[in-house]
Amino acid sequence: MSDYQFPYKDAAFVLEELLDFDQLCQAAGLGDVNTELAHAILEEAARMGSEVIAPLNTIGDRQAATLEDDGVHETPGFAEAYRQYAEDGWASLSAPQDWGGQGMPRALAAAVVEIWDSACVAFSLCPLLTSGGVEALAVHGTGELKQRYLPKLVSGEWTATMNLTEPAAGSDLAAVATRAVPEGDHYLISGQKIFITWGDHRMTDNIIHLVLARLPDAPAGVKGISMFLVPKFVPDENGEPGERNDVVCVGLEHKLGIHASPTCTMSFGDNGGAVGYLVGEPHRGLAAMFTMMNDARQGVGLQSLGVSERAYQQAAAYAKERLQGTRSDGSRFPIIEFPDVRRMLMTMKAATETMRALLYTAAAEVDWIHAAETAADKSRHIVRTGIYTPIVKGWISELAQEITSLGIQVHGGMGFVEETGAAQHYRDARIMSIYEGTTGIQAMDLVKRKTLADGGAGLGELLDEIQASVADLEAADGLGAMASRLQTAVEAARTARTWLLENAKSDPHAAGAGSYNFLMLMGYVCGGWLMGRAAVKAARLKASAAGDSAFAEAKLVTARFYFDHLLPRADACLSVLESGSASTMALDVEQF
Numbered sequence: 049m050s051d052y053q054f055p056y057k058d059a060a061f062v063l064e065e066l067l068d069f070d071q072l073c074q075a076a077g078l079g080d081v082n083t084e085l086a087h088a089i090l091e092e093a094a095r096m097g098s099e100v101i102a103p104l105n106t107i108g109d110r111q112a113a114t115l116e117d118d119g120v121h122e123t124p125g126f127a128e129a130y131r132q133y134a135e136d137g138w139a140s141l142s143a144p145q146d147w148g149g150q151g152m153p154r155a156l157a158a159a160v161v162e163i164w165d166s167a168c169v170a171f172s173l174c175p176l177l178t179s180g181g182v183e184a185l186a187v188h189g190t191g192e193l194k195q196r197y198l199p200k201l202v203s204g205e206w207t208a209t210m211n212l213t214e215p216a217a218g219s220d221l222a223a224v225a226t227r228a229v230p231e232g233d234h235y236l237i238s239g240q241k242i243f244i245t246w247g248d249h250r251m252t253d254n255i256i257h258l259v260l261a262r263l264p265d266a267p268a269g270v271k272g273i274s275m276f277l278v279p280k281f282v283p284d285e286n287g288e289p290g291e292r293n294d295v296v297c298v299g300l301e302h303k304l305g306i307h308a309s310p311t312c313t314m315s316f317g318d319n320g321g322a323v324g325y326l327v328g329e330p331h332r333g334l335a336a337m338f339t340m341m342n343d344a345r346q347g348v349g350l351q352s353l354g355v356s357e358r359a360y361q362q363a364a365a366y367a368k369e370r371l372q373g374t375r376s377d378g379s380r381f382p383i384i385e386f387p388d389v390r391r392m393l394m395t396m397k398a399a400t401e402t403m404r405a406l407l408y409t410a411a412a413e414v415d416w417i418h419a420a421e422t423a424a425d426k427s428r429h430i431v432r433t434g435i436y437t438p439i440v441k442g443w444i445s446e447l448a449q450e451i452t453s454l455g456i457q458v459h460g461g462m463g464f465v466e467e468t469g470a471a472q473h474y475r476d477a478r479i480m481s482i483y484e485g486t487t488g489i490q491a492m493d494l495v496k497r498k499t500l501a502d503g504g505a506g507l508g509e510l511l512d513e514i515q516a517s518v519a520d521l522e523a524a525d526g527l528g529a530m531a532s533r534l535q536t537a538v539e540a541a542r543t544a545r546t547w548l549l550e551n552a553k554s555d556p557h558a559a560g561a562g563s564y565n566f567l568m569l570m571g572y573v574c575g576g577w578l579m580g581r582a583a584v585k586a587a588r589l590k591a592s593a594a595g596d597s598a599f600a601e602a603k604l605v606t607a608r609f610y611f612d613h614l615l616p617r618a619d620a621c622l623s624v625l626e627s628g629s630a631s632t633m634a635l636d637v638e639q640f
C-alpha cells in the first residue's frame with residue numbers, strides 16, 4: 049500500500065460533467081460502455097495503482113535499472129507488477145478491438161493512465177511507448193506486420209520503443225544517420241540511437257523497436273527518413289520470439305530522475321545489420337512516427353498531471369501535520385493554517401485539477417475523431433487535436449515544474465532532503481518538458497503549424513468556443529466576475545494571434561521569440577475555459593439536493609482561485625509577446 053489515492057471524484061466530475069461521457073460513448077458506437085462501467089474500471093485501476101504500482105516508486109528511485117552481461121535488469125518488483133498489469137488487461141484498454149483491444153474511449157483511458165503516472169512514472173513510461181507503437185503500426189503497418197506484431201503488443205505480451213534520437217540528431221531529426229539497406233524481404237539496419245526509453249528489459253519475451261533510418265537512395269533532410277520495425281527477437285514461423293536480432297543496449301544513462309526507467313544507448317547492426325521491416329512508405333517515416341509521437345505527447349501531459357497530483361497529495365498531508373505556528377494560549381498549529389502555505393497548496397490543487405480537465409478533454413477529442421459522422425466533422429476534430437497536443441505537452445509539463453517545486457517548498461527543509469520523497473517528484477517531473485519534443489519545440493509547433501499555417505483559423509474556432517462559455521458564466525449566479533476575467537483572457541489570446549499573424553512575416557525572429565509565451569498564454573486561457581465551465585456545473589450541483597455539495601463547493605472555490613491567481617498570467621504572457629524579439633536577439637553571440 050502507499051499513501052497515494054486517485055482523486056476519483058474529480059476525475060468522474062470531468063468525465064461526466066465536462067465531457068458528457070455517456071453521450072460520447074453513444075456517438076462512438078460504444079453502446080455498452082457508460083458511466084457505471086467507467087466507475088468500476090477506475091475503481092479497479094485505482095486499487096492496482098495504489099496497492100501494486102505506487103509502492104515501486106521509491107524503490108525505483110533508489111535502485112535504478114542496471115546493465116549486465118545479458119542485458120538490462122529492471123528494478124526488482126517491476127517485472128511482477130508489469131505481468132499483473134498485462135494479465136489484468138490494462139495494456140489493451142483503449143487499443144483497437146480488431147487486434148484484441150477493448151476499444152474503450154480515450155477519455156476513460158486518460159483517467160486510467162493518470163493513475164499509473166501518479167503511482168510510478170518510471171513504470172508507466174514502458175506502456176506509454178507501447179501504446180504509441182500500437183497506434184503507429186495500426187495506422188501505417190502492412191497487413192502482415194499488423195497480424196504478426198499487433199496482438200502481442202496490444203495484450204502487453206511484448207513492449208515497444210521509439211528510436212529517433214542520435215548523438216547528432218535531437219530536436220532536429222534531419223540529421224538522422226542510421227542506415228537501412230534492402231535485403232530480400234527485409235532491411236538491414238545499422239547505427240546508434242541514444243536515450244531510448246525502456247530500450248531493453250526482461251519484463252517481456254520480446255521488445256519491438258520502431259526506428260527512424262535512411263534508405264540508400266534517401267534525399268537529405270527530414271524528407272529522406274523512413275520508419276522500420278526492428279524486433280529484439282525475430283519471430284519464428286509460429287510468431288514466437290526466434291533468433292536474437294543484431295540490436296543491443298550498450299549503455300545506460302545516469303539521470304536526475306525516473307531512475308527505474310532504463311534510458312538506453314542502442315546499437316543496431318554491430319554484426320552485419322539488424323533485421324527490420326519498413327513501416328509506411330519509404331521516406332515518409334517522420335509522418336508515420338508522428339502518429340506515435342502525438343500519442344506520446346498527450347501521454348507526457350498525463351505524466352505531468354500524475355506526478356503533480358502525487359506531489360500535491362503529499363504536500364497537503366505534510367501541511368496538515370507539520371506544527372510551526374503558536375497560538376496565544378501556547379498551543380501549536382499546523383502550517384496549513386498559514387495563508388502563504390494555503391497559496392501554495394491552492395496553486396497546486398487548482399493547477400492539477402485544470403490539467404486534468406484539459407487532458408481528458410484533449411483525449412476525448414481523439415474519440416470524437418473516431419465518432420465523427422461527416423468528413424467536415426472529422427477534420428474539425430483533427431485540427432482541434434492538433435492544437436491541443438502542443439498545449440497539453442508544453443504548458444502542462446511546464447506547470448508540473450512549478451507544482452512539484454511548490455511541493456518541496458511546502459515541506460520546507462524536509463522537502464530538500466530525499467527522505468520525504470517530495471524531491472523525487474520534482475526530479476522525475478524535470479524530464480517532462482524535455483523529452484517528446486522540448487517546450488521550445490511544442491511552442492513552435494503551436495505557432496507555426498497550428499496557427500500561422502492556416503492563418504489562425506483553427507485557433508479562431510477554439511477561441512470562439514471559449515468566448516461562448518463566457519455567457520454561461522454571466523448567466524450563473526455569483527460567477528459574473530469570472531465571466532469578465534475570462535472575457536479579458538480570450539481577448540488577450542485573440543490579440544496574441546493577430547500579433548503573430550501580423551509580425552511573423554516582417555520579423556524573422558518574432559515567432560520564435562514569442563512562441564513560449566504564446567503557448568503559455570493559450571494554456572492559461574484553455575484552463576480558464578474549462579475551470580469556468582466546471583464552476584458553472586459545480587454551482588448547479590451545489591444547488592441541487594442530489595449533488596455532492598462538499599465537492600461542488602470545493603470545486604467552485606478552486607475555480608475561483610484559478611481565475612484569481614493563475615488566469616491573470618495570460619495578460620503577462622501577451623505583454624511579453626508584444627514586446628517582440630528586439631531585446632531577445634540584440635546581443636551578438638560573443639556577448640554571452
Ligand SMILES: Cc1cc2nc3c(=O)[nH]c(=O)nc-3n(C[C@H](O)[C@H](O)[C@H](O)COP(=O)(O)OP(=O)(O)OC[C@H]3O[C@@H](n4cnc5c(N)ncnc54)[C@H](O)[C@@H]3O)c2cc1C
Binds near residue numbers: 245246482
Ligand atoms: C530520459 C530521456 C528519455 C528519452 N527517451 C527517448 C526515447 O525513448 N526515444 C527517443 O528517440 N528519444 C528519447 N529521448 C530524447 C529526447 O527526446 C531529446 O533529448 C529531446 O527531444 C531534445 O533533444 P536534444 O536532447 O538533442 O536537445 P537539443 O535538440 O540539442 O536541444 C537543446 C535546446 O535547444 C532548443 N532547441 C533545439 N532546436 C530548437 C528549435 N528548432 N527551436 C527552438 N528551440 C530549439 C531546445 O528546446 C533545447 O532547449 C529521451 C531523452 C531523455 C533525457
